Amino acid sequence: MTHTLASTLASYLKTIDQLEPQSLGGRQRTLSDQDSQFLRASLMRQQRFNNAMIVVAVVLLCALFALAAFLLLLQRNSVNAVAVISGTTFSAMLGIIAFLRRLWLDKSAMDLLLFACQGLSPSEVANLVTSFYFKATEPRRAVRT
Amino acid sequence: MLVDPVPVSRRVVKPAECVLAFGIPTTRESFERALTVSGTDYAKQFRGGWSQYYALLAKDVENVESPLREEGVTIVHDLTLEGFAALFERPFPAIILFSHWKEDAVEFSDGMASAGAVLAAVPEQFDGILDLCVCHPMALVAALHKQRPGCLVKYLPVEAKPHFWMYFYKALFLHLKQSDVSYLTAIQEVACAFLDTAQAGETLSR
Numbered sequence: 001m002t003h004t005l006a007s008t009l010a011s012y013l014k015t016i017d018q019l020e021p022q023s024l025g026g027r028q029r030t031l032s033d034q035d036s037q038f039l040r041a042s043l044m045r046q047q048r049f050n051n052a053m054i055v056v057a058v059v060l061l062c063a064l065f066a067l068a069a070f071l072l073l074l075q076r077n078s079v080n081a082v083a084v085i086s087g088t089t090f091s092a093m094l095g096i097i098a099f100l101r102r103l104w105l106d107k108s109a110m111d112l113l114l115f116a117c118q119g120l121s122p123s124e125v126a127n128l129v130t131s132f133y134f135k136a137t138e139p140r141r142a143v144r145t
Numbered sequence: 146m147l148v149d150p151v152p153v154s155r156r157v158v159k160p161a162e163c164v165l166a167f168g169i170p171t172t173r174e175s176f177e178r179a180l181t182v183s184g185t186d187y188a189k190q191f192r193g194g195w196s197q198y199y200a201l202l203a204k205d206v207e208n209v210e211s212p213l214r215e216e217g218v219t220i221v222h223d224l225t226l227e228g229f230a231a232l233f234e235r236p237f238p239a240i241i242l243f244s245h246w247k248e249d250a251v252e253f254s255d256g257m258a259s260a261g262a263v264l265a266a267v268p269e270q271f272d273g274i275l276d277l278c279v280c281h282p283m284a285l286v287a288a289l290h291k292q293r294p295g296c297l298v299k300y301l302p303v304e305a306k307p308h309f310w311m312y313f314y315k316a317l318f319l320h321l322k323q324s325d326v327s328y329l330t331a332i333q334e335v336a337c338a339f340l341d342t343a344q345a346g347e348t349l350s351r
Contacts, residue, residue, distance in 0.1 A: 021201040022190040023304035024169075025246040025280020130193030134200050 005106045008046045009133045012039045018130045031122035039125065040117040047110050050103050057100050064092055109136075153238050153273050154297060158328040160318040161217030164237045166224040168244030168253045168279075169307075170198070171206045175223045175254060184256040187245035205311045216318045223254040230266035239274040239328045241314065243307070246279040260285040264292060271296050274328050278314075280304045299332065313339065 013019040015038060017029045068089035075081035109132070116128055169187045170176040173195050179188035191198045210220055219237070221228065224244070232240050242251070250257035258266075263285055267275065272295035277285065279301070286300045317335045324331070 016192075018192055018197070021307050022187065023280055023306055024187075024244065024278065024301075024310075025282075025304050027247070028190045127192045130191075130197055134193040134197040 004046060004049070005109065006133070006137055008042045009129055012042060012129060013133060016126050018126065031126055033122055036117050036122045036125050039129065040114060043110050043114050043117070047107065047114070050107055050110070054100065054103050054107075057096055057103070061093060061096050061100075064089060064096070153327070154329055155327055156238060157325045158238050158321060158331070159217070160213070160321050161219075162237060163239040163241065163318070163321075163328075164219040164221060164232055165213065165241045165243060165314060166221035166229065166232060167206070168224045168229075168242060168251060169202075170254070171203055171222050173199070173203075176203070179254070182254075182256055185252055185254075186247045186257065187252055202307055205308045209311045209315045212315060213318055216322050218318055225255040226253045226258045226262060226266060227255075229253065229263070233266070233268050233271055236271075237273060239276060241276040241278055243278045243310070246282045249284045251279055251282065251285065260288055264288045267293050267296060269293060273297070274299060276328075277301070278305065278310050297329070299329075 010019055012035070016031060016035055022028070068085055071085045072082060075085065113125075113129065113132070116125055120128065170179045176188050176195050176198050179185045188198065191201070214220060221232070224242075229242065245252040247257065250259050251263050252258075260282070267289065269292075271293060274297045275289065277298060277300040281302055281304070282300055283302070286298050289296055289298045313335065316338070317331055320326070320331045320335050321328070324334075326334070
C-alpha cells in the first residue's frame with residue numbers, strides 16, 4: 001500500500017474514531033451513510049490521481065524505450081556506450097515498473113473498497129477498512145499470543 | 146494483619162509494593178475471548194480485530210511491561226472480579242485497576258461488574274490507595290468514599306486514552322524507584338512533569 005492510499009484510509013479512520021485507541025470510558029461511535037460517502041469520495045479522488053500517475057508512468061516507459069533504442073542505434077559501434085545505455089535503461093525501467101506495480105496494487109484495493117462502499121452497510125465498510133488498514137500498514141512481527 | 150502506623154498518603158511507596166492489574170484484554174488470546182464473552186465491551190469497540198488492537202494498545206502494554214517488571218511491579222493480566230478481590234489479601238499499598246467503564250460497571254475479563262460488586266470486593270479495613278485508571282467511574286468513587294473511608298481513591302473524571310496512561314505509569318514507577326516519596330506525591334510530581342513537557346512542546350510548536 002502506498003503512502004497516499006494509507007493517508008486516504010487514515011483520514012476515514014480518524015473520522016470514525018478508529019485511528020487511535022478507544023478511551024477507557026467511551027462508547028463506539030455510531031456510523032452513518034455519510035461516513036461511507038466520505039470514504040467513497042476520498043477513494044475516487046485518490047483513484048483519479050493514481051490513474052493520471054499510471055498514464056504518466058506508461059508514457060515515461062515508452063519514451064525511455066524509444067530514447068534507448070535511438071541512442072543504441074546511434075552508438076552501435078561502441079561496445080562501452082551500448083553497455084552503459086542498456087544498463088541505465090534497464091535500471092530506470094525496473095524502477096518505473098516497480099512504481100507501476102505499486103499503483104496497480106493500490107488500484108485493485110481501491111476498486112474493491114469502492115465496490116464495498118456501494119454494497120455493504122456503513123458498519124461493515126468500517127470493519128473492512130479498519131482490518132485492511134492495520135493489516136496492510138503494520139510491519140510483520142511476532143506478537144505475543 | 147500488621148497495620149503500618151504511617152498512613153499510606155504519607156508513606157514512602159516503592160514499585161515492588163504496587164500492583165498494576167488489567168481488566169481489559171492485553172494478549173491475543175484474551176482479546177479473542179473478550180469478543181465472545183457477553184457483556185464485555187472494550188475489545189468489541191476495535192473494528193479492525195487483533196491487528197488494530199495490537200497496534201493501538203497491546204504493543205504499548207508489551208513495551209511498558211518489561212521495564213515495570215524489572216522495577217518489581219506486580220503485573221496482573223486477565224483480571225477477573227474474583228482476582229481483583231484476591232489482590233487485597235496481600236496488602237499492597239497501591240492497587241492500580243486499568244480497565245474500561247461503561248454504564249456504572251467496570252470491565253473484567255469475565256464480564257462487566259457493577260459498582261456495587263467492585264465495592265464488595267474491597268475489604269472494609271483496606272487503607273491503601275486504589276488507583277482507578279478507568280474513565281469517570283463516579284458512582285464507584287462515591288460508594289468507596291462513603292463505605293471504605295480508609296481507602297484513598299485516585300480516579301479520572303474525564304475520558305482517558307490508554308496509551309497515555311501506560312507511559313504515565315512507566316514514568317511514575319521510575320520516579321517511585323528513584324525517589325523516596327509517597328504514591329500521591331509521585332503522581333503529583335509526574336503529572337506536573339508531563340504538563341510542563343506538554344506546555345514546552347506547545348511553546349516550541351508556536
